[in-house]
Amino acid sequence: MSSVFAELASLDKLLHEPARLALMTALSACKSADFLALQRLTGLTSGNLSVQLSKLEEAGLIVTEKQFVAKRPNTRIQITEKGRQVIEKYWRQLESLRRDAQNWQPD
Amino acid sequence: MSSVFAELASLDKLLHEPARLALMTALSACKSADFLALQRLTGLTSGNLSVQLSKLEEAGLIVTEKQFVAKRPNTRIQITEKGRQVIEKYWRQLESLRRDAQNWQPD
DNA sequence: ATAAAATAGTTTATAATATAAAGTGATTTA
């Protein structure tokens, strides 16, 4: 059982889903963003985006702050230190998976 | 709606699943491999591996050849030209997604 | 000789997940 197996098993499935991967990667590159900006980024329906953000928050990877701006509800989202660590780890592990699988030889 | 959306939508979900991603990446780097070698690579149960290979074959990304070797059934798996094209495209698109998400700024 | 275990898989069932649809409560427009 090659080292690819270890990388496979440890790949964080919460981050692997493409929408959450884009969200976390984008959030790791800016101070914060609000709900509508993230919706423009991903093109997700609001329901879908809401569910994905809830999962990320429940896991402690982001924090959300709900306020009113110009009489409108406004949700500001920020990555946590933990979130920053796991997204960086994810990309490293995916690179490892790719390299190990590419270098693998049968037998 | 930023360009991340286009990358998100076009990311091939058949290839994105980690086990199939490892399988296709490995198969793109060798002439062929048999069922047991791929099972050692991925650590999948035989049932799971069988299902994933069936999906890849149904999509025309691999071909399988079943024979008997030393009185044992033996399934040899090879990537197709189409398979090679789509796995290379997948990795390019994932890099794009990463780069675009990292360069994105809210507003 | 034959019952039990192992090999190399496939098929089926279940549990998890993504995603859309429907719903909420406030605000603006007609």
Place this chain on the structure above:
DNA sequence: TAAATCACTTTATATTATAAACTATTTTAT
């Protein structure tokens, strides 16, 4: 003031991953 819009959340459905159960042949043990 009724209807439409905004910014979401909650619930339902459809898809998917994954393990469990099964099949058919072969080897090993008694």
